[in-house]
Amino acid sequence: KEKYREMSVAEFFAKNKELAGFANPTRALYQTVRELVENALDATDTHGILPEILVEIRERPDLATGESRASKYTVTVEDNGIGVPATEIANAFGKVLYSSKYVIRQTRGMYGLGVKAAVLYGQATTGQPVEVVSAPMGSPYVYMKKLYIDMKRNEPVILEEAQWRRRGRWHGTRVSITLQGDWSRARSRIVEYIQRTAVIAPYATITLITPDGVVYHYPRTTRKMPRPPREAKPHPHGVDVEQLKMIIMNTKAETLKDMLVMEFQSVGEKTAADFLREAGFDASMNPKKLLEKGNGKRLAALADKLRAYPRFRAPRSDYLSPIGEDLIRIGLRRMFSPEWVGAVTRSPRAYEGHPFIVEAGIAYGGAIKPRDEPLLLRYANKIPLLYEEREDVAWKVVSRINWKLYGVDFPAPLVVLVHIASTKVPYKGVGKESISEVPEIESEIRAAVQEVARGLRVYLSRKRREAEVKRR
Amino acid sequence: KEKYREMSVAEFFAKNKELAGFANPTRALYQTVRELVENALDATDTHGILPEILVEIRERPDLATGESRASKYTVTVEDNGIGVPATEIANAFGKVLYSSKYVIRQTRGMYGLGVKAAVLYGQATTGQPVEVVSAPMGSPYVYMKKLYIDMKRNEPVILEEAQWRRRGRWHGTRVSITLQGDWSRARSRIVEYIQRTAVIAPYATITLITPDGVVYHYPRTTRKMPRPPREAKPHPHGVDVEQLKMIIMNTKAETLKDMLVMEFQSVGEKTAADFLREAGFDASMNPKKLLEKGNGKRLAALADKLRAYPRFRAPRSDYLSPIGEDLIRIGLRRMFSPEWVGAVTRSPRAYEGHPFIVEAGIAYGGAIKPRDEPLLLRYANKIPLLYEEREDVAWKVVSRINWKLYGVDFPAPLVVLVHIASTKVPYKGVGKESISEVPEIESEIRAAVQEVARGLRVYLSRKRREAEVKRR
Ligand SMILES: Nc1ncnc2c1ncn2[C@@H]1O[C@H](COP(=O)(O)OP(=O)(O)OP(=O)(O)O)[C@@H](O)[C@H]1O
Numbered sequence: 001k002e003k004y005r006e007m008s009v010a011e012f013f014a015k016n017k018e019l020a021g022f023a024n025p026t027r028a029l030y031q032t033v034r035e036l037v038e039n040a041l042d043a044t045d046t047h048g049i050l051p052e053i054l055v056e057i058r059e060r061p062d063l064a065t066g067e068s069r070a071s072k073y074t075v076t077v078e079d080n081g082i083g084v085p086a087t088e089i090a091n092a093f094g095k096v097l098y099s100s101k102y103v104i105r106q107t108r109g110m111y112g113l114g115v116k117a118a119v120l121y122g123q124a125t126t127g128q129p130v131e132v133v134s135a136p137m138g139s140p141y142v143y144m145k146k147l148y149i150d151m152k153r154n155e156p157v158i159l160e161e162a163q164w165r166r167r168g169r170w171h172g173t174r175v176s177i178t179l180q181g182d183w184s185r186a187r188s189r190i191v192e193y194i195q196r197t198a199v200i201a202p203y204a205t206i207t208l209i210t211p212d213g214v215v216y217h218y219p220r221t222t223r224k225m226p227r228p229p230r231e232a233k234p235h236p237h238g239v240d241v242e243q244l245k246m247i248i249m250n251t252k253a254e255t256l257k258d259m260l261v262m263e264f265q266s267v268g269e270k271t272a273a274d275f276l277r278e279a280g281f282d283a284s285m286n287p288k289k290l291l292e293k294g295n296g297k298r299l300a301a302l303a304d305k306l307r308a309y310p311r312f313r314a315p316r317s318d319y320l321s322p323i324g325e326d327l328i329r330i331g332l333r334r335m336f337s338p339e340w341v342g343a344v345t346r347s348p349r350a351y352e353g354h355p356f357i358v359e360a361g362i363a364y365g366g367a368i369k370p371r372d373e374p375l376l377l378r379y380a381n382k383i384p385l386l387y388e389e390r391e392d393v394a395w396k397v398v399s400r401i402n403w404k405l406y407g408v409d410f411p412a413p414l415v416v417l418v419h420i421a422s423t424k425v426p427y428k429g430v431g432k433e434s435i436s437e438v439p440e441i442e443s444e445i446r447a448a449v450q451e452v453a454r455g456l457r458v459y460l461s462r463k464r465r466e467a468e469v470k471r472r
Numbered sequence: 473k474e475k476y477r478e479m480s481v482a483e484f485f486a487k488n489k490e491l492a493g494f495a496n497p498t499r500a501l502y503q504t505v506r507e508l509v510e511n512a513l514d515a516t517d518t519h520g521i522l523p524e525i526l527v528e529i530r531e532r533p534d535l536a537t538g539e540s541r542a543s544k545y546t547v548t549v550e551d552n553g554i555g556v557p558a559t560e561i562a563n564a565f566g567k568v569l570y571s572s573k574y575v576i577r578q579t580r581g582m583y584g585l586g587v588k589a590a591v592l593y594g595q596a597t598t599g600q601p602v603e604v605v606s607a608p609m610g611s612p613y614v615y616m617k618k619l620y621i622d623m624k625r626n627e628p629v630i631l632e633e634a635q636w637r638r639r640g641r642w643h644g645t646r647v648s649i650t651l652q653g654d655w656s657r658a659r660s661r662i663v664e665y666i667q668r669t670a671v672i673a674p675y676a677t678i679t680l681i682t683p684d685g686v687v688y689h690y691p692r693t694t695r696k697m698p699r700p701p702r703e704a705k706p707h708p709h710g711v712d713v714e715q716l717k718m719i720i721m722n723t724k725a726e727t728l729k730d731m732l733v734m735e736f737q738s739v740g741e742k743t744a745a746d747f748l749r750e751a752g753f754d755a756s757m758n759p760k761k762l763l764e765k766g767n768g769k770r771l772a773a774l775a776d777k778l779r780a781y782p783r784f785r786a787p788r789s790d791y792l793s794p795i796g797e798d799l800i801r802i803g804l805r806r807m808f809s810p811e812w813v814g815a816v817t818r819s820p821r822a823y824e825g826h827p828f829i830v831e832a833g834i835a836y837g838g839a840i841k842p843r844d845e846p847l848l849l850r851y852a853n854k855i856p857l858l859y860e861e862r863e864d865v866a867w868k869v870v871s872r873i874n875w876k877l878y879g880v881d882f883p884a885p886l887v888v889l890v891h892i893a894s895t896k897v898p899y900k901g902v903g904k905e906s907i908s909e910v911p912e913i914e915s916e917i918r919a920a921v922q923e924v925a926r927g928l929r930v931y932l933s934r935k936r937r938e939a940e941v942k943r944r
């Protein structure tokens with residue numbers, strides 16, 4: 001009587017589209033724009049390329065079906081990034097949980113789902129395929145594929161494809177998705193998202209062409225780029241039994257000690273030897289022995305002890321890529337014309353073996369309108385987060401700071417920016433709108449905002465003293 | 473240079489365990505208990521069986537590895553439900569996105585992930601397999617399997633299995649998962665979860681045995697059960713292009729009109745004929761023609777028009793299973809010994825073709841301690857929701873009600889219960905802790921709470937008058 005069956009992961013995210021941020025046509029249009037833009041930025045600034053990104057949203061009256069609440073739009077995003085290799089296009093855009101970002105590196109993408117969730121929604125609401133044009137860097141060809149996703153099998157189905165010799169030196173990718181949306185409701189969020197992206201990436205040229213014909217153009221104002229993030233090895237504090245099994249299976253090391261030094265970051269020869277001795281393991285044993293039957297408990301013990309050993313160096317963070325205090329201040333000035341700005345980039349910390357850097361900025365006064373609570377701008381891996389503010393750990397911190405201590409009385413003209421850069425941002429959901437309350441991150445956000453707020457306090461008390469002097 | 477690869481859905485939820493509610497050992501222990509209990513209740517009350525559920529959590533010092541922060545526990549849940557068929561045990565517990573609840577019916581489970589997420593976490597933190605004992609109803613055998621999940625392939629791997637002839641008439645399932653947890657931090661939440669489950673299910677006998685040897689026993693106080701939920705056909709207001717394709721592919725109907733009547737709920741012969749005429753489709757055409765090449769736009773148009781047509785009857789709701797006003801009042805009295813209780817079960821509504829019923833209850837005064845804000849008890853498909861309160865649509869509604877209008881001045885001894893029963897509860901995440909702000913649901917919660925609050929207002933104003941009379 002019970003009907004047991006499997007569901008493909010494509011079917012799962014099509015059926016439960018709200019989990020991926022596609023709860024309604026307004027959110028879907030927003031999510032489609034951001035998934036494409038985040039992929040475009042990952043394909044450029046992560047690789048040291050000065051980004052040139054064009055976002056075009058146009059209405060599709062030719063697909064109208066007479067239902068006024070079901071407006072269709074085509075969203076096209078074009079970038080000058082590394083492109084997608086010909087053999088990877090179909091899976092990258094047509095297979096859920098397929099990605100080049102399943103590595104330990106700070107990128108905007110991390111799940112291998114983003115663009116596919118948009119393709120699935122477009123398919124379900126319009127029947128239209130996604131169109132991809134890719135000119136991979138270093139290839140003499142340009143490739144075009146129109147495809148949709150076979151949901152039962154989680155496989156791409158190519159409807160049309162072509163290739164031609166490239167003229168000129170353009171490299172990059174262009175993606176077009178057609179979906180049911182609601183531009184009138186999504187407009188302000190989409191415009192805000194693009195503006196907040198541009199404001200912290202002044203090295204990027206971003207253009208948004210809207211269905212009403214309005215063009216938002218953010219030309220680059222500097223050619224200086226932050227150093228790109230780099231891939232890292234896992235840190236022992238983040239390892240679990242399954243990961244350890246994988247590492248042992250794939251390692252070329254012939255002793256347990258060599259494996260620790262080769263396969264992990266922050267483990268030197270001496271530390272590895274000390275650790276193994278204290279943990280009660282033979283440094284010279286062949287690590288593959290731990291995979292043998294009956295050694296399950298030894299393996300679990302090794303994972304536990306790696307996670308708990310205090311003398312491994314903290315995870316390296318020189319491969320993270322923060323926004324930087326200068327760019328935060330410049331961006332806040334550009335957005336708000338405040339009378340005061342401050343910013344800080346904190347030292348790196350880690351949670352569960354994942355390094356992270358918290359940055360904070362404050363803008364006060366000037367052209368900012370007073371409000372009853374701080375205006376919070378959240379960012380994670382350089383992505384602006386616009387929804388689910390009240391659920392975010394940053395809001396928890398910023399709303400509970402006693403701003404009176406810093407000379408701020410609400411209503412007040414106060415803007416707070418919080419950025420978290422990490423090899424793994426602990427989002428609450430695959431829609432990437434809010435961040436979990438990880439204790440290490442929460443306390444770093446508090447420390448960062450308070451550090452900048454102290455600068456504001458100095459400014460505000462000096463301003464008050466000068467006002468007093470004037471009055472006399 | 474970019475490394476493209478696929479990830480299995482098992483690997484995905486192991487790596488991103490926080491998405492499934494396994495963010496840390498405390499949450500993981502809680503989530504494991506609730507996933508098993510929810511499966512046990514789905515296997516009993518959904519099938520008209522008076523539930524008998526035993527939950528045992530015991531510490532595993534034999535698995536200790538010397539790290540004090542890494543305590544291991546075995547969670548065992550046993551029920552007298554329908555059991556799991558022998559051929560289904562391995563996939564049900566060892567394959568992510570495998571379920572018997574992928575149908576249109578009000579059940580606690582819906583994703584086909586719950587128990588597997590717990591198995592993955594147990595495996596990753598202890599290396600221990602899950603143990604399942606199943607005595608399927610109507611079978612003369614009892615089956616035992618110990619298995620773990622091959623993450624790369626998302627397949628169960630059976631380590632040990634046995635079967636024996638059943639003695640006696642017991643049917644049901646027993647599941648044991650061993651994982652790293654934190655009982656001291658999880659204790660109060662787990663106890664609260666069990667108590668809040670028992671309080672709205674007085675027909676269930678639930679026992680919780682804790683690692684400290686404390687036993688919480690909730691014997692049933694009635695044999696009267698609410699009618700079990702039933703499976704329904706899809707409603708046209710919830711259909712999309714992909715679903716419509718599936719329906720057309722599988723239908724035995726030979727005309728489009730017959731297909732609408734057979735495959736959907738709330739579509740009668742006359743309504744189907746009227747709809748097709750107004751939508752511009754030939755009622756007598758073979759529906760399979762819509763799948764032919766070149767008919768993509770026709771198919772998308774049909775989906776749009778089905779979703780928008782106002783004259784389909786509302787979705788049936790006689791197959792939903794609310795708690796009921798009596799049980800809500802009894803439960804609130806038992807929990808709080810208040811001086812006043814009220815409850816309402818609203819008429820059914822629908823969002824996107826999914827029927828839902830909102831129920832609300834209020835308890836006031838008596839033994840309830842005054843608090844600065846309402847104490848909110850949230851439920852969805854009879855599951856107590858304990859985490860992420862501030863993100864829940866119910867909190868949004870209850871915290872914004874002007875309680876002064878009802879005679880309630882904070883601090884006040886006020887408890888509010890909200891329950892949403894639906895064939896699809898729109899959770900914000902697969903961890904099932906909070907509900908999205910679906911407009912139809914939000915307005916129903918508001919209407920329900922206000923309805924019960926009006927009863928409270930009558931009581932409080934009468935109480936005030938009597939107090940005045942007394943004073944004179
Ligand atoms: N504009 C682009 N340029 C180059 N490669 C791209 C582009 N868009 C997508 N890709 C490739 O397709 C892959 C899949 O993209 P998708 O958005 O589905 O997942 P992701 O970005 O890896 O993770 P997430 O789900 O978090 O977005 C990417 O990992 C990348 O390799």
Ligand SMILES: Nc1ncnc2c1ncn2[C@@H]1O[C@H](COP(=O)(O)OP(=O)(O)OP(=O)(O)O)[C@@H](O)[C@H]1O
Binds near residue numbers: 553565
């Ligand atoms: N105690 C049980 N008795 C009977 N069947 C069970 C039991 N536990 C699990 N099952 C079966 O195993 C399947 C998988 O359970 P699982 O918890 O992974 O998913 P689900 O309950 O269907 O959905 P969700 O992910 O929302 O919990 C269930 O659909 C059910 O068929």
Ligand SMILES: [Mg+2]
Binds near residue numbers: 035108110113114115
């Ligand atoms: Mg992406």
Ligand SMILES: [Mg+2]
Binds near residue numbers: 511582
């Ligand atoms: Mg379940």
